[in-house]
Amino acid sequence: MNSIDEQAATDYLAQRLGTPVQLVKMRQTFPGASRETYLVDLLIKDESHSFALRVDPPNEGYGCPFPLRHEWEVYSRLWRSDVPVPEPLWFDENQDFAEGRPHMVRRLVEGSTAIPGLYDQDAEGKRLRRRVAFECAEKLALVHRTDWKALGFDQFIDPPASPAEANLHELDYWYARWCEKRPYASPMVEEAFAWLRENVPKDAPRISIIKGNNGVGEELWRDGRIVAMCDWELTGLSDGALDLAFSQGTLSLSDFHEVMAHYAACVGAEVSPHRLAYAHFFIWLKQHVLGSCYLYGVWAEGRRKEAYMLSFGLVTTAFTGRYVGRCIGRDLVEAFAEVSGRESSYYRGID
Amino acid sequence: MNHSAPIGELIATVTRALREDVLPQVESGWAAGNLRACIQVLTYLQDRSAMERDLLIADMMDMRGLLLTAAEQGLTLESDVLALFGDLPDRQEISTSQLRSENAACREAMTRLIREVPALGTETGRQQLRSQVHACIARMQEREYAMVQSSEAVPPI
Numbered sequence: 001m002n003s004i005d006e007q008a009a010t011d012y013l014a015q016r017l018g019t020p021v022q023l024v025k026m027r028q029t030f031p032g033a034s035r036e037t038y039l040v041d042l043l044i045k046d047e048s049h050s051f052a053l054r055v056d057p058p059n060e061g062y063g064c065p066f067p068l069r070h071e072w073e074v075y076s077r078l079w080r081s082d083v084p085v086p087e088p089l090w091f092d093e094n095q096d097f098a099e100g101r102p103h104m105v106r107r108l109v110e111g112s113t114a115i116p117g118l119y120d121q122d123a124e125g126k127r128l129r130r131r132v133a134f135e136c137a138e139k140l141a142l143v144h145r146t147d148w149k150a151l152g153f154d155q156f157i158d159p160p161a162s163p164a165e166a167n168l169h170e171l172d173y174w175y176a177r178w179c180e181k182r183p184y185a186s187p188m189v190e191e192a193f194a195w196l197r198e199n200v201p202k203d204a205p206r207i208s209i210i211k212g213n214n215g216v217g218e219e220l221w222r223d224g225r226i227v228a229m230c231d232w233e234l235t236g237l238s239d240g241a242l243d244l245a246f247s248q249g250t251l252s253l254s255d256f257h258e259v260m261a262h263y264a265a266c267v268g269a270e271v272s273p274h275r276l277a278y279a280h281f282f283i284w285l286k287q288h289v290l291g292s293c294y295l296y297g298v299w300a301e302g303r304r305k306e307a308y309m310l311s312f313g314l315v316t317t318a319f320t321g322r323y324v325g326r327c328i329g330r331d332l333v334e335a336f337a338e339v340s341g342r343e344s345s346y347y348r349g350i351d
Numbered sequence: 352m353n354h355s356a357p358i359g360e361l362i363a364t365v366t367r368a369l370r371e372d373v374l375p376q377v378e379s380g381w382a383a384g385n386l387r388a389c390i391q392v393l394t395y396l397q398d399r400s401a402m403e404r405d406l407l408i409a410d411m412m413d414m415r416g417l418l419l420t421a422a423e424q425g426l427t428l429e430s431d432v433l434a435l436f437g438d439l440p441d442r443q444e445i446s447t448s449q450l451r452s453e454n455a456a457c458r459e460a461m462t463r464l465i466r467e468v469p470a471l472g473t474e475t476g477r478q479q480l481r482s483q484v485h486a487c488i489a490r491m492q493e494r495e496y497a498m499v500q501s502s503e504a505v506p507p508i
Contacts, residue, residue: 030384031507185458187414188488190465217508308388311507315395318492318499325492329485 004098009040009053012097016090016105019044031308033063033295034233035071039108050108052086056101061303063294063312064233065177068102069093070156074232075106077151083143086220086228109228111220118216118253130254131224136215136247137259139226141266144208144240159207159237166204167278170238171196174286181293183300188325189292192285199332201278204239205269211235211243215250241271245279256340277336281327284320291317358400366393370505388507395502406494407450408442414457415439417487421464421480424472432460461487 010023024041038053056068068091075088086106093102117128148154160169175193182189212234220228244251244263251259264270296313298304327335370390377383415436422428435453442450465484468477 027379028381030381031388032381184455185462187458187461187465187484188492190462191484191488194465306385306388307392308385308507311388311391315391315499315502318495319503322492322496325489328488329481 003036003058004038004053004055008097009038010042013040013042013051013053013105017044024048031306031312032057033309033312034231035062035068051089052106052108053103054106055098055103057304058099058101059303061298062233063298063304063309064290065294066233066235068104070235071233072104073156074153074235075104077153078146078229078232081146081151083146084139084226084228085232086230109220111222111227113217113220115216115221115224126254128224132216132221133251133254133259134262135224135226136219136250137263138266139219139229140211140214140240140243140247141263143211143229144206144243144267146209148207148209148237153209153237157235157237163204163206163239164202166207166237166239167202167242167275167282168197168200170210170236170242171200171282173236174289177293178289181297183292183297186292186321188321188328189285189288192281192288192324192328195328196278196282196285199274199278201239201241201272201275203272203275204241205267206240207237208240209235210238210240211246213246213248214243215247216253217248239275239279240267241275241279242283244271244276245283273333273336277332280336280340281324281332284323288317288320288324291320359397362393362397362400366390366397369393384507387505391502391505391507394505395499398498398501402498404443404447404450406498407447407454408439409494410491411435411439411442411450411454411457413487413490414461417480417483418457418460418464420483421468421471424476424480426464426467426471428460429456432456 006023006026009026010021014021022043024043026038026040029037029039036055036057038055040051040053042049042051054068054071056062060067062068072088072091075085076091078085079088086109089105089107091102091104094100097103115128115132117125118132119125120128148159153159160166171193178189178193211229211232213231214229218229218231219226220230244260251263260271260276291313295309296317299306299309299313323339327339369386374383374386374390377386418426418428418432419436435456442453461484464480468480468484471477471480
């Protein structure tokens with residue numbers, strides 16, 4: 001469902017780039033729950049140039065709490081850091097394009113969200129999985145070490161008061177979103193927030209930029225390396241350990257304990273079993289809130305109508321609800337030991 | 352009505368056609384992804400059409416026991432929820448939409464219970480109540496999961 005047609009995109013890019021352009025190819029990526037994303041290949045003075053055009057969906061129906069401007073602020077700041085991100089070019093809104101919806105354009109980096117051979121069941125496949133898991137851990141550690149104050153992240157994200165409050169601050173944020181947006185009552189969600197609040201870790205070593213969803217399927221990879229980290233729609237300031245639970249199976253591609261030790265060496269601090277277990281249950285709960293409020297809920301409000309909003313909003317929430325529901329009230333570390341490794345089953349297409 | 356084929360069978364026929372006849376012909380990444388999402392939702396609907404009523408009633412029976420226990424420890428139950436609990440054994444006769452409304456009312460009552468537990472009864476009583484809440488939630492989530500179990504085989508990504 002291209003809500004932006006090729007001619008409109010070509011004319012707009014020519015106008016903003018200030019030069020005649022020739023469209024080679026334009027395609028929309030799937031699914032686009034948070035934004036519509038179009039990959040556009042152009043010829044400019046006989047040279048190939050590729051861009052990604054991200055547009056907020058109509059009716060502010062983005063499948064997350066944050067509008068595109070939030071994402072733009074992340075890209076434009078990280079572009080000045082060591083974190084590899086595609087070059088952001090411009091953000092605009094209220095223009096005679098895309099019905100005035102907020103949009104941004106960034107350069108397209110050569111690479112792929114898929115990694116050929118990643119699941120090959122031979123020695124090379126095993127080596128590749130280890131390399132990919134380590135690479136993901138290294139790049140997450142780089143994000144978590146980044147000086148967010150120097151980059152001005154506190155100009156658009158409310159930071160926790162201290163590292164000890166990093167996890168509680170994030171928990172409070174998502175509970176507020178649940179109370180504000182919940183499309184139905186859920187005893188599981190209500191009790192899960194209470195359970196996690198009683199067990200919230202206070203030993204985060206620092207306040208970090210957290211990326212949100214990460215790993216294979218999110219970043220751009222080339223030759224087993226991440227060349228650009230993308231999809232920063234859930235970025236916040238909290239405990240970096242939360243990202244370790246949001247890699248969608250990437251960090252479990254090789255021995256998870258070895259990968260965690262590598263991450264700890266890169267970031268300069270151990271991740272306690274309690275923090276790691278809490279992170280996983282919190283991320284399952286956060287995914288559940290996202291699916292309920294911002295996918296199913298946005299559909300139920302009539303602001304989006306794509307079938308995949310239901311797919312993720314109805315089906316995925318049943319999985320995340322089960323993971324949390326079967327463990328709720330138990331010791332976090334013990335419960336996580338029982339369910340760890342199962343979280344990736346839904347993403348079998350990519351891991 | 353002349354056509355009495357079960358809804359689940361009708362949905363299964365459409366789902367199969369989309370999966371086996373249409374999907375292989377769709378090349379575009381976005382269109383193929385969205386079609387897979389449709390197939391997943393249809394698979395979910397097929398199971399839901401068969402299981403929903405039993406699930407709604409089982410959830411309510413589960414929540415009733417817990418909420419009545421909580422009421423003995425001081426939780427105030429809304430009059431509509433109390434009235435509903437008296438009629439629960441007769442629920443097989445009413446419409447699915449009515450069952451959904453009643454289930455939603457019970458869930459709201461459970462939410463109030465969870466928020467008010469810290470102020471209810473004795474410490475021992477609160478701990479017991481909390482354990483019962485956890486067990487009830489685990490059963491409810493397992494029942495919900497049963498409805499999506501076969502959808503897992505057809506992810507959209």
